[in-house]
Each structure stands twice: as C-alpha cells, then as structure tokens.
Amino acid sequence: MSIASKAAGVEFRNVSRRYGNTAAVDDVSFTIEAGTLVTLLGPSGCGKTTTLRMIAGLEMASGGTILIGGKDVTRLPATDRNVTMVFQSYALFPHMTVADNVAYGLVVSGVRKRDAAARAAEGLELVGLGGYGQRLPSELSGGQQQRVAVARALVLEPEVLLFDEPLSNLDAKLRRKMRDDIRELQQKLGLTSVYVTHDQEEALAVSDRIIVMNKSVIAQTGTPDELYRRPKNRFVADFIGGANLLDGELVARGGGTATVALGRLTLSVPDTGLPAGEVLLAIRPNAIRLRPGTVGDGSGDGIPVTVRKATYLGSHMEYGLVSEFGDLFVVDPNVANPVPAGAAALATFTGDGIAAVAR
Known part of the structure; x- marks a missing residue:
C-alpha cells in the first residue's frame, strides 16, 4: 500500500x-x-x-x-x-x-x-x-x-x-x-x-x-x-498531568533559570520569561518527596506537612498532605517506608517537575 x-x-x-x-x-x-x-x-x-x-x-x-x-x-x-x-x-x-x-x-x-x-x-x-x-x-x-x-x-x-x-x-x-x-x-x-x-x-x-x-x-x-515541564499558564499546568499550584514569588532570573521563593525555601525553575513578582508554582505530584520529621530536627530541609491520607498502590504511594501553602497531592515511589496518615512530615522538592506560571 x-x-x-x-x-x-x-x-x-x-x-x-x-x-x-x-x-x-x-x-x-x-x-x-x-x-x-x-x-x-x-x-x-x-x-x-x-x-x-x-x-x-x-x-x-x-x-x-x-x-x-x-x-x-x-x-x-x-x-x-x-x-x-x-x-x-x-x-x-x-x-x-x-x-x-x-x-x-x-x-x-x-x-x-x-x-x-x-x-x-x-x-x-x-x-x-x-x-x-x-x-x-x-x-x-x-x-x-x-x-x-x-x-x-x-x-x-x-x-x-x-x-x-x-x-x-x-x-x-x-x-x-x-x-x-x-x-x-x-x-x-x-x-x-x-x-x-x-x-x-x-x-x-x-x-x-x-x-x-x-x-x-x-x-x-x-x-x-x-x-509537561514548561506549561505557559495555569490551565495547562493543571490539565496536563495535574499539578499542585502554590503561591510563590519570582525573585531572580538568569542563565536560563528563575529563582522562586516559597515561604522560607528558594527553588530553581526553568525561566519562561515571567517578570519578577508574584507567580504560581506548578509542582508535579512526583516532584515532591516525603519523609518523617519536623523543621529543625536535623532531618533536612523542607516544608512541614501533616499526612491527611496515605494510599498504597503497589508501585507507588499516593499522599494527601496539609501544608501552610494549601493541600498537596504527592506520588512517591518509596513504598518500602511509607509515612502513615496522621503523621507529621517534611515535604521536599526534586529538581525536576516544577514550573512557574502566571497567576
């Protein structure tokens, strides 16, 4: 043919x-x-x-x-x-x-x-x-x-x-x-x-x-x-693959990256040309890692969260978290050491799967 x-x-x-x-x-x-x-x-x-x-x-x-x-x-x-x-x-x-x-x-x-x-x-x-x-x-x-x-x-x-x-x-x-x-x-x-x-x-x-x-x-x-990696607006960030949308502030740009403040943390994200000021951080569920601990206990940096829901799905865990920035949905491959519902924990961010979009 x-x-x-x-x-x-x-x-x-x-x-x-x-x-x-x-x-x-x-x-x-x-x-x-x-x-x-x-x-x-x-x-x-x-x-x-x-x-x-x-x-x-x-x-x-x-x-x-x-x-x-x-x-x-x-x-x-x-x-x-x-x-x-x-x-x-x-x-x-x-x-x-x-x-x-x-x-x-x-x-x-x-x-x-x-x-x-x-x-x-x-x-x-x-x-x-x-x-x-x-x-x-x-x-x-x-x-x-x-x-x-x-x-x-x-x-x-x-x-x-x-x-x-x-x-x-x-x-x-x-x-x-x-x-x-x-x-x-x-x-x-x-x-x-x-x-x-x-x-x-x-x-x-x-x-x-x-x-x-x-x-x-x-x-x-x-x-x-x-x-997936560089959505240009809130709709695309949320519709493609789902994203946690958190309020942040873009504080610096240069070298192809932008620095965004999220509370006391600073995160590097791809530079999409947004001006300095208030932005939304689109954080993919698999860009968040969870571990037991609290701020200042020596277990590392992160934002304090409470585990509202922990679901075992074989290849990964799904978590619903409560944080000072709002509710978070997390997909974590660590099924060997799950964090139970009700526990206090620290949420940290990987270097990939995070983008800044206009509010």
Missing part, C-alpha cells in the same frame, strides 16, 4: 466556527507537519472535536482558511477531501463481514470488488487481524472492532487520518495496548494523523505534538515534554 507517500500537512489560519453568537472554535491557527501525529487535547466543550470535524469537512468554517497538503479545502465538502476518520463508535455494519466492512469504502468509490477485497485483506494484516475477514463484528472484542475501523480507514490511503476519541469505549488495559498499536502503525506508515482525546496520559503517550484547547481557543502547543 502507498499510504506513506500520500501523507500531507494540515494548516489552520485564523479559523473560527460559530453557531449564532456562540464560538465553538475562535480564531485558531496551527500547522501539522506531514507524517506526524498531533493530538487535540482539552476538556469537554473546548472545541477540539469541532476542529477535527472541520479538517474532515463534516463542519464548515465560519471564517479563516484550512489547507491540506498546501491546497485550500476550506469550502470543499468531506467527499472532496482525501481524509478518513476513525470514529469513537467504530460505526461498523453489523450484517457485513469484517472483510466487507473494510472494503466498503473502496467499493463505494468505484474500486473493483476483487481489488477491494485484496486491499481489505492487506489492511487487516496491517492491524494484526489477518484471517479474521469472514467473521462478523459481533464475534470480535472491542479492541478488535477498533482495529477493523482503523483498517477500513487505512485502505482508502488518506492524506490525513483522523481519530475521534478512538479508545474511550475500551477498558484501561486494552486502551493502553491500543494506543501503543496506533502509535506504532502511524510511525511505521508515516501517516499524518490528528487525534482527539480528553485523556492527558493518552495524549502524552501517542503524540509528536499536542495542541491544548480551552474555551474554543488554543491554550498552548508543544511536544509532550514541553507541555
């Missing part, structure tokens, strides 16, 4: 989608490079699905320009765009065999049945379902049905492959496996893929880049690492 050679980039230039006076997407601009997987991430109602549907041509932009492969497709209907979508519901025909489901789009577009059947078989092999062609969808598991939906999209050899919350109907273990399979297939074939989810972990796992949306606009765009 020649899927890789057809990969095309996607560009939005000041694109909006309005319903009356309500903006579902408001003046959004971004570029998706050919052959990459970019995730549209955000809470329900942020505009991510509407954005995806505008790429597909299932929604028409109220303003701005949409380009696919450098071609202006803003006013083209879905039938005139070489784009396919994998839906959340799979949308398989229950009365058709797996092979016929995969070949359906080819047959409808005029491909001879023999050729369509051969390409369907190849598509099923690609997704690990060779030999399943004569089964009905009802005879497959949820994960296998999702693979059929992916194969059906792949055989059409699209310039852009779209995923609309494709894993939301699967259990947690299968969801992890399927996201890895989708990512591996995308990289193997060099597909341009746009992926919509509200699951932050899923987005971090599959993406080359992530576009975080909130309230119809883009909050931040970057690689998973950039978004």
Whole structure:
C-alpha cells in the first residue's frame, strides 16, 4: 500500500466556527507537519472535536482558511477531501463481514470488488487481524472492532487520518495496548494523523505534538515534554498531568533559570520569561518527596506537612498532605517506608517537575 507517500500537512489560519453568537472554535491557527501525529487535547466543550470535524469537512468554517497538503479545502465538502476518520463508535455494519466492512469504502468509490477485497485483506494484516475477514463484528472484542475501523480507514490511503476519541469505549488495559498499536502503525506508515482525546496520559503517550484547547481557543502547543515541564499558564499546568499550584514569588532570573521563593525555601525553575513578582508554582505530584520529621530536627530541609491520607498502590504511594501553602497531592515511589496518615512530615522538592506560571 502507498499510504506513506500520500501523507500531507494540515494548516489552520485564523479559523473560527460559530453557531449564532456562540464560538465553538475562535480564531485558531496551527500547522501539522506531514507524517506526524498531533493530538487535540482539552476538556469537554473546548472545541477540539469541532476542529477535527472541520479538517474532515463534516463542519464548515465560519471564517479563516484550512489547507491540506498546501491546497485550500476550506469550502470543499468531506467527499472532496482525501481524509478518513476513525470514529469513537467504530460505526461498523453489523450484517457485513469484517472483510466487507473494510472494503466498503473502496467499493463505494468505484474500486473493483476483487481489488477491494485484496486491499481489505492487506489492511487487516496491517492491524494484526489477518484471517479474521469472514467473521462478523459481533464475534470480535472491542479492541478488535477498533482495529477493523482503523483498517477500513487505512485502505482508502488518506492524506490525513483522523481519530475521534478512538479508545474511550475500551477498558484501561486494552486502551493502553491500543494506543501503543496506533502509535506504532502511524510511525511505521508515516501517516499524518490528528487525534482527539480528553485523556492527558493518552495524549502524552501517542503524540509528536499536542495542541491544548480551552474555551474554543488554543491554550498552548508543544511536544509532550514541553507541555509537561514548561506549561505557559495555569490551565495547562493543571490539565496536563495535574499539578499542585502554590503561591510563590519570582525573585531572580538568569542563565536560563528563575529563582522562586516559597515561604522560607528558594527553588530553581526553568525561566519562561515571567517578570519578577508574584507567580504560581506548578509542582508535579512526583516532584515532591516525603519523609518523617519536623523543621529543625536535623532531618533536612523542607516544608512541614501533616499526612491527611496515605494510599498504597503497589508501585507507588499516593499522599494527601496539609501544608501552610494549601493541600498537596504527592506520588512517591518509596513504598518500602511509607509515612502513615496522621503523621507529621517534611515535604521536599526534586529538581525536576516544577514550573512557574502566571497567576
């Protein structure tokens, strides 16, 4: 199959989608490079699905320009765009065999049945379902049905492959496996893929880049690492991976780092260009370590806390802490020596996983 050679980039230039006076997407601009997987991430109602549907041509932009492969497709209907979508519901025909489901789009577009059947078989092999062609969808598991939906999209050899919350109907273990399979297939074939989810972990796992949306606009765009380590605002810091948000004061900058005072402690964080003054410290749960002790007892530096809740989860402990700066949520890999609920302790901070954002 020649899927890789057809990969095309996607560009939005000041694109909006309005319903009356309500903006579902408001003046959004971004570029998706050919052959990459970019995730549209955000809470329900942020505009991510509407954005995806505008790429597909299932929604028409109220303003701005949409380009696919450098071609202006803003006013083209879905039938005139070489784009396919994998839906959340799979949308398989229950009365058709797996092979016929995969070949359906080819047959409808005029491909001879023999050729369509051969390409369907190849598509099923690609997704690990060779030999399943004569089964009905009802005879497959949820994960296998999702693979059929992916194969059906792949055989059409699209310039852009779209995923609309494709894993939301699967259990947690299968969801992890399927996201890895989708990512591996995308990289193997060099597909341009746009992926919509509200699951932050899923987005971090599959993406080359992530576009975080909130309230119809883009909050931040970057690689998973950039978004996690250097969020630009409170929303992104809290939405990507969760963060403890504490009031601090930026007191100095230089050499690519900024010094932030948190009570009597000073912490070094990446310099994101914020001016001196009040800031929010976004502290990841795994950037906090806990040990028994109190300030001044010789056990080391830190902030005094009381353990409100201690939960053992096998590979790590989860703690809810009470501190002078507010409640803290901590993920600590030290399961051999847990600190019990009700105990006084010291919370210290690692050198990674802390960022300063505007208040």
